[in-house]
Amino acid sequence: MLLKLSSKSTTLTFLIFGSLFFPNLVPAQVPKLTQKALLTSTAPAPNATVRFPAAAKPDPNFFQNSTVEQILSRMSIDDKIGQLLLVGFPQEKLDSKLSQHISQNRVGSFLIFKRNIVSIDQLRVLNSSLVNYSTEKFRIPPLMAIDQEGGNVNRITTSPKLPFLFHFGDLTDSKFSYHYGYYTGQMLSSLGFNLNLAPVLDVADFNSNSFIALRSFGSDPGRVAQNGMAYSQGLVSQKVIPTAKHFPGLGSTTLDPHNTVVSNSSSWVDMERNDFLPFKDFAKIGPNSAVMMSHMIYKGIDSSGLPASFSKYLMNDVLRRKLGFQGVIVTDDLHMKSSSSTVTPSEAALKSLKAGSDLVMLSWSFSEQSKTFNRIKDAIIKKELSLDDVNDKVRRILTLKKFVYAKPAAETRSIASVQPATPTIKISANKTTVESMPVSQLLKSVLDAKMRSVFFRPQLEEKKQLCLVSDQKKLFALIGKKDTNVFKGYFYPKTSPAKSLAQFFKTSNCDLFIITVENNQQAAVINQIADLNNKKLVIINHAIPTMVRNRARYFSVLDLYGISIKTDELLADKISEFTNMILRGQFHSAANNRN
Numbered sequence: 001m002l003l004k005l006s007s008k009s010t011t012l013t014f015l016i017f018g019s020l021f022f023p024n025l026v027p028a029q030v031p032k033l034t035q036k037a038l039l040t041s042t043a044p045a046p047n048a049t050v051r052f053p054a055a056a057k058p059d060p061n062f063f064q065n066s067t068v069e070q071i072l073s074r075m076s077i078d079d080k081i082g083q084l085l086l087v088g089f090p091q092e093k094l095d096s097k098l099s100q101h102i103s104q105n106r107v108g109s110f111l112i113f114k115r116n117i118v119s120i121d122q123l124r125v126l127n128s129s130l131v132n133y134s135t136e137k138f139r140i141p142p143l144m145a146i147d148q149e150g151g152n153v154n155r156i157t158t159s160p161k162l163p164f165l166f167h168f169g170d171l172t173d174s175k176f177s178y179h180y181g182y183y184t185g186q187m188l189s190s191l192g193f194n195l196n197l198a199p200v201l202d203v204a205d206f207n208s209n210s211f212i213a214l215r216s217f218g219s220d221p222g223r224v225a226q227n228g229m230a231y232s233q234g235l236v237s238q239k240v241i242p243t244a245k246h247f248p249g250l251g252s253t254t255l256d257p258h259n260t261v262v263s264n265s266s267s268w269v270d271m272e273r274n275d276f277l278p279f280k281d282f283a284k285i286g287p288n289s290a291v292m293m294s295h296m297i298y299k300g301i302d303s304s305g306l307p308a309s310f311s312k313y314l315m316n317d318v319l320r321r322k323l324g325f326q327g328v329i330v331t332d333d334l335h336m337k338s339s340s341s342t343v344t345p346s347e348a349a350l351k352s353l354k355a356g357s358d359l360v361m362l363s364w365s366f367s368e369q370s371k372t373f374n375r376i377k378d379a380i381i382k383k384e385l386s387l388d389d390v391n392d393k394v395r396r397i398l399t400l401k402k403f404v405y406a407k408p409a410a411e412t413r414s415i416a417s418v419q420p421a422t423p424t425i426k427i428s429a430n431k432t433t434v435e436s437m438p439v440s441q442l443l444k445s446v447l448d449a450k451m452r453s454v455f456f457r458p459q460l461e462e463k464k465q466l467c468l469v470s471d472q473k474k475l476f477a478l479i480g481k482k483d484t485n486v487f488k489g490y491f492y493p494k495t496s497p498a499k500s501l502a503q504f505f506k507t508s509n510c511d512l513f514i515i516t517v518e519n520n521q522q523a524a525v526i527n528q529i530a531d532l533n534n535k536k537l538v539i540i541n542h543a544i545p546t547m548v549r550n551r552a553r554y555f556s557v558l559d560l561y562g563i564s565i566k567t568d569e570l571l572a573d574k575i576s577e578f579t580n581m582i583l584r585g586q587f588h589s590a591a592n593n594r595n
Contacts, residue, residue, distance in 0.1 A: 062139045068398045082106025083394045088363035094129040105373040109143035114155045119431040127192030145195040157433045161564040169218030174230035181234025194404035195241045201228045201278035204251030212251045225278040239404045244282045245292035249275025263297040280323045288403045289327035315356030330359040346371040358393040451574040454556045467510035478572035487579045498528040505533045516540045523547035
């Protein structure tokens with residue numbers, strides 16, 4: 001049986017569905033023609049020119065000149081879904097395949113990996129192309145994201161190499177972290193980025209073989225909070241959004257969630273005292289910020305048994321209500337094993353959005369990204385996902401975009417007592433590396449502060465003789481000749497080093513030993529020495545920090561792992577300064593005025 005639809009009911013049906021997907025659709029007002037008008041109307045002459053109204057040109061300043069609510073009111077459902085996607089891709093340029101994929105899925109944010117970077121100039125062109133294409137196509141510019149933490153998580157090659165965050169965590173002054181964020185943000189902004197997936201705010205002790213380890217500011221929650229906030233403010237000053245990760249804390253696990261499902265059984269009291277603290281401080285930044293959820297399961301505080309990225313309780317009740325976070329919640333990559341072990345990436349994305357996330361990360365696979373777009377759209381139509389919730393998510397994302405694309409740039413303000421020097425960024429001759437003199441200067445300042453904290457302590461006030469053990473001939477040459485009653489130098493033993501050093505500690509009359517550990521093998525030798533004969537040892541460690549064990553038995557350990565500038569001259573200067581002060585009897589005042 002055929003159902004006959006009247007023109008009136010068909011029009012009504014179209015308007016109902018049209019208003020859902022095109023909220024700004026206004027029905028045309030067609031005037032009724034009288035019988036006389038119909039009879040007297042004439043067709044145009046055969047040679048007459050038929051003129052149609054000119055198509056309205058899109059306003060190039062629509063995004064800049066509109067409020068978040070005005071932008072939201074002009075967006076279709078497809079536009080809104082696209083804003084929820086943070087996608088990666090394999091291309092090194094905006095080709096037809098990528099542009100078609102962006103257009104079909106209305107992609108609102110892009111994540112750049114090392115695979116996308118051939119040269120610095122090429123990277124700038126790629127980012128500019130993505131911004132221009134998205135702005136012209138959707139009238140809304142994208143978030144341009146990258147993972148540039150420092151240490152071993154750097155997508156952009158720099159000289160000097162950006163250091164691990166742990167180097168800043170043992171300093172009492174957070175101005176160094178602010179400057180680090182400032183210079184990182186300045187570099188990223190100049191290359192077209194406005195969202196950095198950093199800092200890591202996990203509380204992690206690298207001595208416990210934590211998966212996060214050196215990527216963290218350390219094991220002291222207060223220091224992590226203080227330095228994380230300072231670093232983030234440095235990024236924000238350059239219109240780069242900081243992303244604190246991995247809430248509610250990933251520092252305790254020794255397993256890699258990229259490869260397996262991980263869980264945490266810490267109690268609420270422990271989490272609140274340690275892991276929550278850095279994120280609570282970070283929330284004070286306000287809406288121009290992001291938090292990345294962990295994929296770990298937190299059995300001790302969340303009875304759902306779900307990974308944090310799928311937990312409504314952790315995202316809404318804890319992060320938003322208890323800690324007061326107002327910014328954008330982003331997932332970690334939904335292709336990770338800990339996320340995709342039980343559900344497909346598209347189902348994982350919907351599950352996370354329903355639980356409270358705003359931005360879902362899919363780092364590869366155009367197919368999965370398209371499936372995710374379609375699955376979210378289907379969920380909205382079937383009311384599995386509330387359109388009001390989607391609007392709230394898009395509002396938060398648009399708020400970030402309004403901030404980073406605002407003109408003119410906001411005034412830079414420093415929390416430090418001294419404003420950072422004007423950053424100078426250059427490109428290497430081979431066009432693949434960003435060279436930054438300010439980062440070199442920052443590293444020297446950091447090392448100077450760390451070395452002062454090692455040598456100039458009241459506990460060393462009565463030490464009269466310093467002995468240096470090293471295999472670095474250059475270091476001895478830089479130190480030069482010293483009064484042998486105060487300073488003695490010894491070359492690192494080449495045969496039976498553990499036995500030789502143990503005997504040396506027993507027979508030497510040195511008050512303080514400084515031993516340089518250049519590699520993992522030398523660290524293993526130090527670990528083999530059972531009896532230090534109550535000697536005070538300062539270990540200058542260039543090896544991986546976890547290689548130097550039983551640290552409590554040493555007077556101090558100065559970790560220089562991952563520092564890519566030459567440290568010999570700085571170390572020689574500090575040793576010379578230290579010994580000269582002992583000679584002149586000026587050590588006491590220096591110790592009391594140390595950094």
